[in-house]
């Protein structure tokens with residue numbers, strides 16, 4: 332743990348089911364390798380995760396089973412540990428590489444910026460040489476201008492203890508927002524390629540598909556169909572990512588998928604019992620002959636030391652490995668060098684992305700639209716011109732907690748290098764309808780690559796309904812009726828069961844027993860795709876024209892929406908509005924408005 336991390340709090344736990352082949356998964360860690368310094372239940376750091384993996388490998392060796400680690404991308408953007416240096420990731424890549432990851436792939440965030448994609452190719456791929464897979468991704472060699480595979484397309488290997496023959500692929504969803512030094516091939520095209528068709532005809536005990544892909548997205552459907560077309564019953568294990576949720580999919584009795592949340596909150600655990608393999612012990616071989624299909628089990632591990640001690644059966648003294656401790660020290664040193672604890676001000680209260688309703692006084696997006704945008708969206712040359720300022724909600728990435736607002740917090744909230752752009756003097760009659768179009772979509776966006784869901788926080792890709800106190804009460808009632816595991820714990824006296832900590836209460840295709848820690852539930856309210864602030868509007872009546880100002884990420888959607896409104900604007904009409912990034916503007920706002928000590 333980092334020195335300033337809060338101590339984990341004891342909670343009722345579920346143990347990890349072991350199999351012949353077991354996995355630990357990270358995904359969408361977004362630079363949170365220092366762990367959560369304001370949330371006790373996710374307070375373990377990358378060093379602790381290294382100790383955990385090493386202790387679990389020792390356990391696996393003792394049991395004669397195998398343990399593999401996978402990471403499914405979006406390792407960068409979202410935390411000062413990556414975003415706080417120039418160039419970005421100065422300390423990050425050295426910290427990341429200390430974990431022994433067996434199969435690793437790329438996420439969309441590694442590709443938004445050309446410099447990040449180049450670092451991925453030059454640093455991360457060699458750091459995980461032979462284990463980094465890029466089944467549908469090429470990098471444009473800057474010297475030749477020609478595409479080369481980002482990394483090897485697939486990997487075939489045999490596990491150490493059980494001799495299980497694994498064929499692994501590493502995919503990225505059909506992403507189109509990448510910088511022009513990479514080429515993402517749609518999965519549906521890749522599966523037609525000769526190398527892929529030959530690979531899926533190989534005789535193996537398990538196909539392992541890791542990807543920065545949502546479990547129920549069209550890409551995994553295509554891959555599943557392609558493999559099942561050749562191998563009707565070879566077990567397939569999928570690992571997914573991207574939508575930041577804990578999730579599980581059962582494609583058939585022999586093909587399952589796991590997705591391990593986001594931001595180092597969750598370590599995914601997957602175990603498969605009954606796989607073929609050359610090194611089985613005699614009695615188990617007999618048992619396996621009678622077993623028709625393997626069994627798949629999953630857990631979502633809360634990333635904290637209480638859980639790590641619980642799952643390894645170790646304690647403060649016996650748990651940490653030298654390697655893990657050294658990596659925690661590396662992270663602490665990097666945070667100090669980057670001055671991530673430098674305080675800009677003190678947040679007077681919590682502001683929530685999705686735990687509070689929008690609009691409301693506790694909503695992060697109401698704060699952005701009402702308090703921040705009207706102050707930071709300024710251009711001296713356009714002073715006094717009526718302006719509509721728009722930002723997508725996906726541009727903010729995490730809640731603000733009451734208390735110190737540090738350099739780290741600015742990147743946690745707003746990691747992107749987005750600046751504001753302007754189209755000047757847009758007729759107000761057209762400009763005023765843009766927000767509604769972006770929030771409510773419609774056919775104009777469905778027929779293009781511009782699905783407006785890309786504007787909102789990724790969690791909303793999968794959580795399609797609000798989770799309110801009323802729905803939670805109904806769930807609790809339903810669970811009670813069907814005697815679910817949590818209920819007796821919730822209703823026991825305080826002496827028998829500690830107060831439950833609010834957190835994940837996952838319901839997925841595996842049921843409602845996936846979380847390793849039993850939590851009390853939290854609310855989730857969906858938010859619009861974009862918010863808007865009117866600035867320098869006349870006291871009465873509507874302006875004739877406005878400056879339409881927006882974060883650069885949403886330019887394609889703005890131009891499309893204007894076209895739909897009958898306005899003929901193009902890229903040539905878009906100009907720069909601010910020299911500073913939204914992150915820098917936010918930091919300035921905090922200094923000016925919340926500058927007192929906590």
Ligand SMILES: O=c1ccn([C@@H]2O[C@H](COP(=O)(O)O)[C@@H](O)[C@H]2O)c(=O)[nH]1
Nearest residue numbers: 439573725726747785786787788789884
């Ligand atoms: O410059 C950017 C890049 C991304 N976003 C938002 O992030 C999501 C994607 O997040 P994942 O972590 O990859 O799921 C994207 O849809 C945008 O909403 C952004 O606002 N600006």
